[in-house]
Amino acid sequence: MTSKIELKDMRFYAYHGVAPQETIVGNTFMVDLLLTISADKSLLSDNLKDTINYAEAYETVKQEMSRPSKLLEHIAGRILYALKNRFPQLKALRVKISKLNPPFGGEVYSAAVILEESWHP
Template sequence: MTTKIELKSMRFYAYHGVDPQETRVGNWFIVDLMVTVDLVQAIENDNLDSTINYAEIYEVVKSEMNVPSKLIEHAAGRILKSLRRRFPQIEHIQLKLAKQNPPFGGDVQSAAILLED
């Protein structure tokens, strides 16, 4: 049985960007995360110790989003690595990090990076 945990549309105000204004003023970012993990025991025994606490996943993401990066690629990579370190039972990660209203000088809702590992 394939089992996944999804945390969708986690919203953070952060200071990622190359332009000085981005690191000074900040911007809104959206993180979508899906992790594949064996949850068969949790399905059977209804015990939190048999799964990954969703709040703990959120705290890992939040902690990494609080560290400024020039590139969203770098921020996404740090999130992925931190999740792997904290939860070695994760089999697969799909992570999308999107910067809302990027400073392109055009009408763009978001610019995003999608990582899978």
């Protein structure tokens, strides 16, 4: 049996972007995660070691969001691989990063990148 753990609307103020002003002024970013693991152990054990610790997942994202990058894809990739390294029990992972009010002269709520990866044992 699989379990999907979702962390939604994690908000970060960071300095990502291609335009020079984005690295100076910064912007608000939202990150969503969908982590898939086997639920077999945690259903029976009721033990945190048998699942994903949400606080540790958040700290991993926070650490990667604090490192400036030009591309949302690059940030999403770093988050994906950092989470996979920290939680080897992951079977699949979906990372969505949204930049709110992107600075390109139009009225757009957000621009987003979604990365999905699955690992088969």
